[in-house]
Amino acid sequence: MAGTLESVETCLEQHIPPEDLAEVKRILYGGEARKLNLPAAALSAAQERDFELQGYGFEAAPEQLRRPRIVRVGLVQNKIPLPTDTAVAVQVAALHRRIEEIVEVAAICGVNIVCFQEAWTMPFAFCTREKLPWTEFAESAEDGPTTKFCQELAKKYNMVVVSPILERDEIHGGTLWNAAVVISNSGAVLGKSRKNHIPRVGDFNESTYYMEGNTGHPVFQTQFGTIAVNICYGRHHPLNWLMFSMNGAEIIFNPSATIGTLSESLWPIEARNAAIANHCFTCPINRVGTEYYKNAFTSGDGGKAHHDLGHFYGSSYVAAPDGSRTPGLSRTRDGLLVVEMDLNLCRQVSDKWNFKMTGRYEMYADKLTEAVQPYFIPSIIKEWDWRSRLVGNCDG
Numbered sequence: 001m002a003g004t005l006e007s008v009e010t011c012l013e014q015h016i017p018p019e020d021l022a023e024v025k026r027i028l029y030g031g032e033a034r035k036l037n038l039p040a041a042a043l044s045a046a047q048e049r050d051f052e053l054q055g056y057g058f059e060a061a062p063e064q065l066r067r068p069r070i071v072r073v074g075l076v077q078n079k080i081p082l083p084t085d086t087a088v089a090v091q092v093a094a095l096h097r098r099i100e101e102i103v104e105v106a107a108i109c110g111v112n113i114v115c116f117q118e119a120w121t122m123p124f125a126f127c128t129r130e131k132l133p134w135t136e137f138a139e140s141a142e143d144g145p146t147t148k149f150c151q152e153l154a155k156k157y158n159m160v161v162v163s164p165i166l167e168r169d170e171i172h173g174g175t176l177w178n179a180a181v182v183i184s185n186s187g188a189v190l191g192k193s194r195k196n197h198i199p200r201v202g203d204f205n206e207s208t209y210y211m212e213g214n215t216g217h218p219v220f221q222t223q224f225g226t227i228a229v230n231i232c233y234g235r236h237h238p239l240n241w242l243m244f245s246m247n248g249a250e251i252i253f254n255p256s257a258t259i260g261t262l263s264e265s266l267w268p269i270e271a272r273n274a275a276i277a278n279h280c281f282t283c284p285i286n287r288v289g290t291e292y293y294k295n296a297f298t299s300g301d302g303g304k305a306h307h308d309l310g311h312f313y314g315s316s317y318v319a320a321p322d323g324s325r326t327p328g329l330s331r332t333r334d335g336l337l338v339v340e341m342d343l344n345l346c347r348q349v350s351d352k353w354n355f356k357m358t359g360r361y362e363m364y365a366d367k368l369t370e371a372v373q374p375y376f377i378p379s380i381i382k383e384w385d386w387r388s389r390l391v392g393n394c395d396g
C-alpha cells in the first residue's frame with residue numbers, strides 16, 4: 001500500500017540475504033556511495049526534530065593538474081506541517097520554521113548548497129483548480145518574504161540556497177510562475193529558473209495557475225560549482241536536462257512534487273539516466289505526505305470527487321555521472337540528504353564515455369528544426385518505396 005513502505009532500501013536490507021546484499025546493491029545502484037560520518041550534534045538534532053538524516057559521498061580519481069573540487073549538497077524533503085485550511089501566513093511561517101531547523105542541521109554537516117522541494121512554501125494545491133487562497137502563496141522571486149528569509153540563511157551559513165516557490169511577477173501584470181530562486185552564499189539573489197514543462201496529467205492541474213517558463217536553461221556559477229534547476233515535470237524531458245548541461249551545469253537539482261500511483265516507478269530512472277547521459281550530478285527531491293483539502297475535487301475521469309492528490313513519496317536521492325546513486329530518503333518522513341561529491345568526476349566520466357563528443361548534435365538540431373514545422377513529412381520508408389528503389393537499382 002502506498003505510504004506504508006518506509007523505503008526500498010530498508011526493505012532490501014531486511015529481506016535480501018546478507019551474503020547477496022552487496023551484489024544486489026551494486027547491480028541496482030552502481031558502486032556503493034561511501035557513508036558520510038556526520039557530526040553527532042547533527043544526528044541528535046535531526047532525531048530531536050523528527051527528521052531523517054543520511055549522508056553519502058562520491059569519489060573521483062586524483063588528478064595531477066586539478067585539485068579535487070569537493071562540494072556538499074543538502075536535499076530537503078518535508079511534509080506540510082499544518083492543515084491546508086490554516087491561514088496562509090501561518091502556513092508559510094510554519095514552513096519557514098521547519099526549514100530553518102533542517103537547514104541549521106545542514107550547516108552543522110558542512111552543506112555548501114541546499115535545495116528545497118518544489119513550491120516548498122505551500123501545500124501542492126494545484127489539484128483543486130481553485131484560485132483562492134492558493135494564489136496568495138505566490139511571492140516575488142527578487143524580494144518576497146521567502147527570498148528574504150533564504151537570503152538570511154545563505155549569509156548565516158555561507159550556503160547557496162535553491163528556493164523553489166510560486167512566483168508572482170509584478171513587473172508583468174502580476175503573472176504567476178513556478179520558479180526556483182538561486183541565492184548565492186553571499187546572500188545575493190543570483191537569479192531564477194522557471195519551470196519549462198507544465199504537467200497535464202492526473203490531478204496535476206498546474207496549467208490553471210501558471211505558464212511554461214520563459215527563462216530557458218540558466219546555469220548559475222556559484223563558489224561551489226555550476227548549478228541548474230530542472231523543476232519537477234521537466235525531468236521527463238531528456239532535452240530539458242541536456243540544455244542545462246549544454247550551458248555547463250555540473251549539478252542539476254530537480255525539486256518535485258509527485259505521487260506514488262503516477263510516477264514512483266519512473267523516479268529512480270529519469271534523474272539517474274540524466275546524470276549518466278549528461279556527465280553531471282542530478283538531485284531529485286520530492287515532498288512527503290498526503291495533503292487534504294476541505295473542498296472535494298474530481299479528476300475529470302468519471303471517478304468520485306476526493307479530498308487529496310495522493311501520497312507524495314519523498315525518496316529524494318543523488319545520482320552521479322558514473323551512474324551510481326545514493327539510497328533514497330524515506331517515503332514517509334521529513335529528511336535531509338547530505339551528499340559530498342568531487343565535481344572532477346563529471347569530466348572524468350565525460351572523458352571515459354564521450355557522450356558530449358559523440359552526441360551528433362548538429363544532426364539532431366537540423367532534423368528537429370524540420371520536425372517542428374507544421375507541414376513536416378516524417379521520413380518513413382514503406383515496403384513499396386523500398387521495392388521501387390531496388391527495381392531502380394537493378395535497372396540502373
Ligand SMILES: NC(=O)NCCC(=O)O
Nearest residue numbers: 199204232233257258263
Ligand atoms: N509537480 C509536477 O510537475 N508533477 C507532475 C507529476 C510528475 O512529474 O511526476
